[in-house]
Amino acid sequence: MKKIVMLLAGVACSMLLFSGCSDDKSKTSATVEKKSITIATTALAMPEVELGIEDLKKRGYEVNIKVLQDATTMCKAIENGEIDVALHPHKPWMDSYNSGNKTDIAMLTPYIHKNTFGLFSKKYTKADEIPDGAKIIIPQDESNMARSLFMMEQLNFIKLKAGVTSPTDLDIESNAKNVKIFKIHVHQVIASLDDADAAFSATLFAVSNKLDPKYQIATSQDADKFGVGFIIANKNKDTKWAKDILASYTTEKVREGINVIYKGSSIPGF
Amino acid sequence: MITIENLHKRYHDTEVLNSINITIDDGDIYGLIGRSGAGKSTLLRCINGLETFQGGSIVIDGVDIATLHDKSLRELRKNIGMIFQGFSLIDRKTVYENIAIPLECWHIPKPEQKERIEKLLKIVGLESKRDQKARDLSGGQKQRVAIARAMVMNPKILLCDEATSALDPKTTDEILELLLELNKEYGITIIMVTHQMSVIHRMCTKMSILENGHCMVSGDVKEVFLEQPQALQNLVGILECNLPETGINIEVLITDEAVGQQFHSDLSLSLKKPYKLINSSLTHYREGVLSAFVINVSQEDYQDFLDYFDANHLNYKRIERE
């Protein structure tokens, strides 16, 4: 056993060393006056990003858009200086990424939008109708899982260990309702709703799965904590161009756009 | 008895067998010889229905095999063993298990299986190898196993497709010896496809020569060698000697061994005419020895030589320079 632990420790150390290496590659660009901005986002958030491009161009920037698969890729690209900012992950995710990878990526405030999150069910209309031993689906990525668990705690389904900031199902202290938890990929949660008693999900995925809004039987009160803003290398967060990006994306036009695009599953964050 | 009449087979547009007529009697050892691609293997495979044909008929003991399907065809095959150039054994199985496969397929009870297999192992001389895996055997031993497997259903006919082509001369001899023994002992009809003339010499009573899907010559091996038809010459290139430009060349073929040995002394003593010996060869075949001489005589003496050959009933032929 001890040998295995040592081996693992060795592996873990070398991984940390690896991830530490790539930090300081692009320190040059900050001082020179910046004329071109590269924004990354996902295909899903593309319409939102498009809302501000025109205004940003008016401020004299050349704007490049890159569509990337996921938040981790975006963070790596920011660390490498391949992109300047990205709009996709929310604040708690960003924080846990930073602490897990010892990186220094900041999120600009105010946030651009906030994701709403809720409990969905086709069998029950109220959270307290959900019976003991119910099958409950939660997303399996860290931040959505944590959000689900916190909401479950609010609904008195479970009690979490005290002081855990980003819990997983291993941190459940007591399971009063004895619910059976299934961890499923965030994109598949709503599609699997028929096979469970209820599911926790960002409202966003209910909308993209065209789920009737009436099946959302509870909404989390924590939307403020889950703001989505532009992420940026910490050293760049006070530059003029960063401020210009914020200015272009906190307009009335963007606010209206967000309401139209997300149909309430995300609300403007400014 | 196997009667093949006017057999035609096509692959797409090419005729691979064309008007084949062959009769094979019970107990014969019949040789099918030809260059590769001549159609001899295809013809062999038509006999047990591994290949189909488009025209003509093959009748085995009164049964037209074109009328057979599934069950009846398999019943026919039960009576026709077959061996191949590549032995076709399951390498990871033992000698015993390999020979047992046909018995398993025909649901022969285990005790009878054992009896038959052990008897055959004795015949093919592999008693001591009974439980060895096939992959550990030599080529000759593998072919013996294949022969035992082919014989295990007590067939009346054995088809051999280039059965000795992968073996060295000594092993070839041993396998041929074994086949001759089987033929003698059990009266089994053997049909041998080969490209080795020595196999025909050694084994066969009758033969056919195939060329491009046609059967050029059929008959007793002895007669075919005496007649030296073009097809045989094409196959063996019998005139490999340089013929002189002057005089007349005569080839003499003698089947009687004693006569062959005396030929030259008799010829010179009786005729007292000069001649040049251009080539001579001895071919051992199943029922004796064929002596072939090529002599060169002058124009004036030619008729005297012919008279001598006629008087002594010798088989001769004038041959021309190419």
Place this chain on the structure above:
Amino acid sequence: MVDYSWNVIIFQIIFPSMGVTLLMVLCATVLACLLGFCLAIALFWVGKHGLSPNEKCYATLNIVVSFIRSFPFIILAISILPITRFITGSVIGWESALFPLTVAATPFMGRIFENCFKEVSLDLIDAARSFGATNLQIVFKILIPATLPSIVNGGVLSVIQILSLTTIAGTLGAGGIGASALIYGYQSFNDKIMYTLVIVLFVLVLAIQLLGDYVYKRIK
């Protein structure tokens, strides 16, 4: 990121996930072996040098096999969700994951077994025909006995393939070691858990390979 103790990692992650993984791999292997085997026989049966060649049948089977194999597993699993629900009554849990696993692994195994059968010399099949074996007897008394070691080798490949597919099946709620490596390791930025579980998977793969090699040597 929560820094879980080894106690938690071993008893709350590795042990339960291992059980699910082993069950999933075992059941999916058995199912995919049986079906893959039938598929391979079918492919070989109607194939060019097969027992009863049929060009159209072979082309059709060939296309179906290649079509399923071209699907990335996650997309295949999502595309057949309605069928999965119809057959297993649900789309979550490891029992339901067996269906997409089997669907994905069957063509893979079918191809591997087909290639095993193709190794058999045509003369050997002719020999079997020549002593009157039926097509089924050729399959069971010639093809399979002759290629058993290759079949075992191919089987080991397939089992390891299925093991790696279970990781992806885990994202659809099946659980298992691979899924835990993703959930508690990769997605939670917890390298300790991630690489521990990768090592567990490595040990599992090694064990399967060694077992396969042992069986191969025994039956060769």
